[in-house]
Amino acid sequence: MKEQTKILHSIPADALTGAISTPIYQTSTYVQEAPGINKGYDYSRTNNPTRAALEQLIAELEGGSNGFAFASGLAAIDAVIKLLSAGDEIVAVNDIYGGAFRLFTHIYRKLGITVHYADTTDATNVAAAITPKTKLIWIETPTNPTLKISDIRAIAKTAKAASCLVCVDNTFASPAAQKPIELGADLVVHSATKYLAGHSDVIAGLVVTRTKELGEKIKFIQNASGAILGPFDSWLTIRGIETLPLRVAQHSRNSQAIADFLTTQGFVNNVYYPGLATHPNHAIARQQQKYFGGVVSFDLRIDETAVATQLVQSTRYFKLAESLGGVKSLLCLPCEMTHKSIPAAIRRQSGVSDSLIRLSVGLEDADDLIEDLSTAIKKTARNFAILV
Known part of the structure; x- marks a missing residue:
């Protein structure tokens, strides 16, 4: 069955x-x-x-x-x-x-x-x-x-x-x-x-x-x-x-498209998504997961909270909020939100940098979500006079 x-x-x-x-x-x-x-x-x-x-x-x-x-x-x-x-x-x-x-x-x-x-x-x-x-x-x-x-x-x-x-x-x-x-x-x-x-x-x-x-x-x-x-x-x-497999499949498809897009952005430093062949644990993920999931994280070439804050406040479809896993796309800045209770030194040691942004990719059209991120990245880079 x-x-x-x-x-x-x-x-x-x-x-x-x-x-x-x-x-x-x-x-x-x-x-x-x-x-x-x-x-x-x-x-x-x-x-x-x-x-x-x-x-x-x-x-x-x-x-x-x-x-x-x-x-x-x-x-x-x-x-x-x-x-x-x-x-x-x-x-x-x-x-x-x-x-x-x-x-x-x-x-x-x-x-x-x-x-x-x-x-x-x-x-x-x-x-x-x-x-x-x-x-x-x-x-x-x-x-x-x-x-x-x-x-x-x-x-x-x-x-x-x-x-x-x-x-x-x-x-x-x-x-x-x-x-x-x-x-x-x-x-x-x-x-x-x-x-x-x-x-x-x-x-x-x-x-x-x-x-x-x-x-x-x-x-x-x-x-x-x-x-x-x-x-x-x-x-x-x-x-x-009742609709879990249908949603997880679409979350994963959208997330893969967004992760692939983010890897092409010079403003982005690291992209964290197990569906990427470059992910250090990609092979294990393929063995034990049917889908790679609906969360994509990335950090910025300029590892400053102020820069990341500008970006997460510049999106249209990705809403700034705690939590994840819903049908609508969300994003957050873990160092100031979900992981603020963890001491900064411990947080950074585990890989959660000051500019790391977590995306909960929803069920909107992937092209619209990619355009939203692209616009936010360009706006942030322009405001901080960063070449991309």
Whole structure:
């Protein structure tokens, strides 16, 4: 069964009414036949039929045992870290999402969980960073925002030999392009806000576990901590997932065209996109991804925030905003926005320069988006008297 067919037919019609669209069960509690005897639901923090439909859907798409829906991507990350105990250690990708860095550094470090950062594009770096206290390997691939690629299969083998869990943040690729559990990961997390929901209208997070045993642990954390996704947001996410493969394919086609264009611009220094043959991890990306994704990043020959700021304020179709993965194109300046919480020295060391611009390429016509960027580049170069 092809992916699009699988998605649509993994969402069953409502057993009670035959509704083709998953009903929104907007309820907090459920009538019981007798104390402790119910129809499988007693309180919506513990379980809700609309949320359960989403959780089953994402588990099937990722090829996992169980899925869990949370109030945000960070809430999903938080649930995974709560599998650990004080004294445990994490080896994490060094080019990490700013929110995850903030959570690791300012919340969990003071609770006794230590994070060591490594360049995970080389699995030997992961092996070298593992200590007897390491319990979790944390990967983003592609990374945010420099689009580095890690070999999930190789890292999973390394982790298994050290009795560590592997969690992959699959937000940028989505299960339409990459399935980490098939490559050996134990857990997958998503900011479903991005490509899964896909329309910039919901905040949501998802966790998928390889085994039922891990699933039982995440379920306990979800219920005990209470950061659950509400029924309406669950329904919005289901609705978005119904068109996921179609959208990811078009995002990727547009992104490839834009990345190719940017490589021809003298004003541009580096272009980061795994679909480019010049990308250092292109071969691994081709092996483990069906599509190269909808995010393109680039930095400027003049590595100054002021120059990049001018450019991101000069586009017409690319709107300046946080987040990514929606049908409309967005752009941001990570050093002042998504990655501002990361100390400048650490940020630059991971490749996020002061002029790096991240594009979330939408579903507009690629020619219009390229013209928009071309106009903004020329205007910025002219304002700063830079020859291009």
